[in-house]
Amino acid sequence: MxxxxxxxxxxxxxxxxxxxxxxxxxxxxxxxxxxxxxxxxxxxxxxxxxxxxxGETTELSKEELMARLKALGIEVGANAKPETLQKRLAEVEAKAKVDAIAKLKEKGIEVGDDVTLEELQAELAKHP
Known part of the structure; x- marks a missing residue:
């Protein structure tokens, strides 16, 4: 934006x-x-x-938004608007972050809310 x-x-x-x-x-x-x-x-x-x-958020092109959504397992149509993709990506990343924190807590690993999704995914990879 x-x-x-x-x-x-x-x-x-x-x-x-x-x-x-x-x-x-x-x-x-x-x-x-x-x-x-x-x-x-x-x-x-x-x-x-x-x-x-x-804007406050990092600007991503439509192609980058689609690639990030695909990496999170979400398929979107090629005719989707960038603002729709940005909103969907924010929703999906927020849910993925909550899920990753829950999985880490199940394993006895405490993490703060200020960590990024990438950091959570890396920590999950260390503890299969």
Whole structure:
């Protein structure tokens, strides 16, 4: 996700998904990583008409989101929107984290809630 600001005072900027950044306005664009390589948007960013600030979460392309979901055993359709994939990934990762913590606790291994899913999976691999 990225926050995209239009610094122009008169001209709205249309994005490929149909959303519009109004003059002087800022909108959240979940799929910015997919649009950022487009020549016309790149021109606006280079010239300072569009200012892009990365969101709180790491931006993943649609392909990366689909790959991460597949690695977690979830198949998704190729026509799924990036924001839908991001939401689904967050849900699946949260459930996987809860399940991994429960499995480790069953084995007598205490872990905090601040560990990542990858760290939990590595710990599970150490204790089959």
């Amino acid at each position: 990225a926050k995209v600001t239009n610094t122009h005072t008169k001209t709205p900027i249309g994005l490929p998904d149909g959303s519009v950044v109004p003059p002087g306005g800022t909108i959240d664009v979940p799929q910015w990583v997919d649009y950022s390589k487009r020549q016309n948007l790149g021109f606006y960013v280079e010239s300072g008409v569009l200012v892009v600030e990365a």
